[in-house]
Amino acid sequence: MKPTVTIEYCPKCGWMMRAAYMAQELLTTFTDDIYGVTLHPSEISGRYSVFIDEDIIFDRKKESRFPEIKELKQLVRDRVNPEKNLGHSDKK
Amino acid sequence: MKPTVTIEYCPKCGWMMRAAYMAQELLTTFTDDIYGVTLHPSEISGRYSVFIDEDIIFDRKKESRFPEIKELKQLVRDRVNPEKNLGHSDKK
Numbered sequence: 001m002k003p004t005v006t007i008e009y010c011p012k013c014g015w016m017m018r019a020a021y022m023a024q025e026l027l028t029t030f031t032d033d034i035y036g037v038t039l040h041p042s043e044i045s046g047r048y049s050v051f052i053d054e055d056i057i058f059d060r061k062k063e064s065r066f067p068e069i070k071e072l073k074q075l076v077r078d079r080v081n082p083e084k085n086l087g088h089s090d091k092k
Numbered sequence: 093m094k095p096t097v098t099i100e101y102c103p104k105c106g107w108m109m110r111a112a113y114m115a116q117e118l119l120t121t122f123t124d125d126i127y128g129v130t131l132h133p134s135e136i137s138g139r140y141s142v143f144i145d146e147d148i149i150f151d152r153k154k155e156s157r158f159p160e161i162k163e164l165k166q167l168v169r170d171r172v173n174p175e176k177n178l179g180h181s182d183k184k
Contacts, residue, residue: 004130011123020116024108027131031103036132038096039115041123 002035003080006051011041015048018066022050025069026076029089033081052079094127095172098143103133107140110158114142117161118168121181125173144171 005026009019016039023037042049048060050072057075058067067075070089077084097118101111108131115129134141140152142164149167150159159167162181169176 006128011119016116016119020112020119023115023131024112027103027108027112027133031133036098036130038128038130039119040128041119 002033003052004035004038005030005076006038006040008040008042008047008049008051010045010047013046013048016041019048022067022069022072025073029073029086030076030080033084034076050075052076055079094125095144096127096130097122097168098130098132100132100134100139100141100143102137102139104137105140108133111140114159114161114164117165121165121178122168122172125176126168142167144168147171 005023007019007023009015019039023039026034026037046061048066049056050058050067057079058072060066070086073086073089077086097115099111099115101107111131115131118126118129138153140158141148142150142159149171150164152158162178165178165181169178
Protein backbone atom coordinates (compact mmCIF):
# COMPACT_ATOMS: atom_id res chain seq x y z
CA MET A 1 0.00 0.00 0.00
CA LYS A 2 1.35 3.39 -0.98
CA PRO A 3 1.62 6.00 1.79
CA THR A 4 -1.18 8.45 2.48
CA VAL A 5 -0.40 12.10 3.18
CA THR A 6 -2.76 13.75 5.67
CA ILE A 7 -3.11 17.49 6.05
CA GLU A 8 -4.82 18.32 9.34
CA TYR A 9 -5.99 21.92 9.35
CA CYS A 10 -8.00 24.25 11.57
CA PRO A 11 -11.27 24.96 9.72
CA LYS A 12 -12.23 27.83 12.01
CA CYS A 13 -8.93 29.54 11.16
CA GLY A 14 -9.93 29.57 7.49
CA TRP A 15 -7.16 27.23 6.40
CA MET A 16 -9.17 24.81 4.26
CA MET A 17 -8.22 26.40 0.95
CA ARG A 18 -4.56 26.51 1.95
CA ALA A 19 -4.71 22.80 2.79
CA ALA A 20 -6.54 22.02 -0.46
CA TYR A 21 -3.95 23.98 -2.44
CA MET A 22 -1.09 22.05 -0.83
CA ALA A 23 -2.94 18.77 -1.41
CA GLN A 24 -3.16 19.55 -5.12
CA GLU A 25 0.53 20.44 -5.30
CA LEU A 26 1.41 17.08 -3.70
CA LEU A 27 -1.04 15.15 -5.87
CA THR A 28 0.42 16.72 -9.00
CA THR A 29 4.02 15.97 -8.02
CA PHE A 30 3.52 12.56 -6.39
CA THR A 31 0.63 11.12 -8.42
CA ASP A 32 2.24 7.68 -8.72
CA ASP A 33 4.12 7.71 -5.40
CA ILE A 34 1.28 8.10 -2.90
CA TYR A 35 -2.12 6.55 -2.32
CA GLY A 36 -3.59 9.99 -1.92
CA VAL A 37 -3.95 13.06 0.27
CA THR A 38 -6.49 13.27 3.09
CA LEU A 39 -7.81 16.68 4.09
CA HIS A 40 -8.73 16.43 7.76
CA PRO A 41 -10.48 19.31 9.56
CA SER A 42 -8.96 19.46 13.03
CA GLU A 43 -10.91 19.81 16.24
CA ILE A 44 -7.86 21.55 17.70
CA SER A 45 -7.71 25.31 17.16
CA GLY A 46 -4.65 26.58 15.28
CA ARG A 47 -3.59 23.15 14.07
CA TYR A 48 -1.83 22.78 10.74
CA SER A 49 0.04 19.49 10.64
CA VAL A 50 1.14 17.22 7.84
CA PHE A 51 1.51 13.46 8.23
CA ILE A 52 2.74 10.58 6.11
CA ASP A 53 0.68 7.67 7.34
CA GLU A 54 1.09 7.97 11.14
CA ASP A 55 4.29 10.03 11.12
CA ILE A 56 4.16 13.78 11.49
CA ILE A 57 6.47 15.58 9.05
CA PHE A 58 5.44 19.18 9.68
CA ASP A 59 3.73 20.88 12.60
CA ARG A 60 2.83 24.56 12.54
CA LYS A 61 2.89 24.87 16.32
CA LYS A 62 6.41 23.50 16.53
CA GLU A 63 7.73 25.54 13.59
CA SER A 64 5.69 28.70 14.33
CA ARG A 65 4.95 28.99 10.60
CA PHE A 66 3.31 27.25 7.68
CA PRO A 67 5.40 24.99 5.46
CA GLU A 68 6.68 26.38 2.18
CA ILE A 69 5.50 24.27 -0.71
CA LYS A 70 9.04 23.50 -1.88
CA GLU A 71 9.95 22.38 1.63
CA LEU A 72 6.84 20.25 1.91
CA LYS A 73 7.60 18.51 -1.38
CA GLN A 74 11.13 17.77 -0.19
CA LEU A 75 9.83 16.34 3.09
CA VAL A 76 7.34 14.12 1.27
CA ARG A 77 9.86 13.09 -1.40
CA ASP A 78 12.40 12.05 1.23
CA ARG A 79 9.84 9.64 2.70
CA VAL A 80 8.00 8.30 -0.33
CA ASN A 81 10.53 8.32 -3.17
CA PRO A 82 14.01 9.50 -2.09
CA GLU A 83 15.46 9.09 -5.60
CA LYS A 84 12.91 11.42 -7.15
CA ASN A 85 14.24 14.66 -8.62
CA LEU A 86 11.99 17.60 -7.85
CA GLY A 87 13.51 19.89 -10.47
CA HIS A 88 13.43 23.50 -9.42
CA SER A 89 11.87 22.52 -6.09
CA ASP A 90 15.15 20.81 -5.24
CA LYS A 91 17.25 23.92 -5.07
CA LYS A 92 17.58 25.59 -1.72
CA MET B 93 -14.31 7.33 14.24
CA LYS B 94 -16.13 9.63 11.85
CA PRO B 95 -16.51 8.42 8.25
CA THR B 96 -13.98 9.30 5.58
CA VAL B 97 -15.11 10.33 2.11
CA THR B 98 -12.79 9.20 -0.69
CA ILE B 99 -12.85 10.68 -4.17
CA GLU B 100 -11.01 8.40 -6.58
CA TYR B 101 -10.26 10.23 -9.81
CA CYS B 102 -8.39 9.64 -13.05
CA PRO B 103 -5.37 11.97 -13.00
CA LYS B 104 -4.59 11.43 -16.68
CA CYS B 105 -8.09 12.62 -17.54
CA GLY B 106 -7.36 15.95 -15.85
CA TRP B 107 -9.91 15.47 -13.09
CA MET B 108 -7.79 16.40 -10.09
CA MET B 109 -9.14 19.94 -9.83
CA ARG B 110 -12.70 18.72 -10.15
CA ALA B 111 -12.08 16.24 -7.32
CA ALA B 112 -10.40 18.92 -5.19
CA TYR B 113 -13.31 21.28 -5.77
CA MET B 114 -15.82 18.63 -4.68
CA ALA B 115 -13.65 17.80 -1.66
CA GLN B 116 -13.77 21.43 -0.56
CA GLU B 117 -17.55 21.59 -1.00
CA LEU B 118 -17.93 18.50 1.20
CA LEU B 119 -15.43 19.75 3.79
CA THR B 120 -17.26 23.07 4.02
CA THR B 121 -20.67 21.44 4.45
CA PHE B 122 -19.68 18.45 6.61
CA THR B 123 -16.79 19.87 8.65
CA ASP B 124 -18.03 18.32 11.90
CA ASP B 125 -19.66 15.23 10.41
CA ILE B 126 -16.73 13.55 8.66
CA TYR B 127 -13.15 12.70 9.51
CA GLY B 128 -12.05 14.14 6.19
CA VAL B 129 -11.89 13.72 2.44
CA THR B 130 -9.20 11.66 0.73
CA LEU B 131 -8.22 12.55 -2.83
CA HIS B 132 -7.03 9.33 -4.44
CA PRO B 133 -5.50 9.34 -7.93
CA SER B 134 -6.79 6.20 -9.65
CA GLU B 135 -4.70 3.78 -11.64
CA ILE B 136 -7.82 3.00 -13.65
CA SER B 137 -8.43 5.22 -16.65
CA GLY B 138 -11.73 7.11 -16.66
CA ARG B 139 -12.47 6.41 -13.01
CA TYR B 140 -14.40 8.96 -10.96
CA SER B 141 -15.89 7.27 -7.92
CA VAL B 142 -16.90 8.51 -4.50
CA PHE B 143 -16.82 6.35 -1.38
CA ILE B 144 -17.85 6.69 2.24
CA ASP B 145 -15.41 4.47 4.04
CA GLU B 146 -15.57 1.27 1.97
CA ASP B 147 -18.99 1.88 0.40
CA ILE B 148 -19.28 3.36 -3.07
CA ILE B 149 -21.93 6.07 -3.29
CA PHE B 150 -21.28 7.35 -6.80
CA ASP B 151 -19.57 5.80 -9.82
CA ARG B 152 -19.10 7.70 -13.05
CA LYS B 153 -18.93 4.54 -15.16
CA LYS B 154 -22.26 3.31 -13.82
CA GLU B 155 -24.01 6.68 -14.11
CA SER B 156 -22.29 7.78 -17.34
CA ARG B 157 -21.82 11.25 -15.86
CA PHE B 158 -20.21 13.16 -13.02
CA PRO B 159 -22.17 13.79 -9.83
CA GLU B 160 -23.82 17.15 -9.38
CA ILE B 161 -22.60 18.82 -6.23
CA LYS B 162 -26.11 19.07 -4.75
CA GLU B 163 -26.64 15.38 -5.41
CA LEU B 164 -23.29 14.48 -3.90
CA LYS B 165 -24.07 16.43 -0.73
CA GLN B 166 -27.40 14.65 -0.42
CA LEU B 167 -25.73 11.25 -0.85
CA VAL B 168 -23.13 12.08 1.81
CA ARG B 169 -25.70 13.61 4.16
CA ASP B 170 -27.92 10.53 3.96
CA ARG B 171 -24.99 8.42 5.17
CA VAL B 172 -23.23 10.63 7.70
CA ASN B 173 -25.95 12.83 9.23
CA PRO B 174 -29.46 12.06 7.90
CA GLU B 175 -31.09 14.74 10.07
CA LYS B 176 -28.92 17.50 8.59
CA ASN B 177 -30.74 20.16 6.58
CA LEU B 178 -28.77 21.14 3.48
CA GLY B 179 -30.72 24.34 2.86
CA HIS B 180 -30.98 25.18 -0.83
CA SER B 181 -29.10 21.97 -1.68
CA ASP B 182 -32.11 20.04 -0.39
CA LYS B 183 -34.53 21.16 -3.03
CA LYS B 184 -34.84 19.02 -6.13
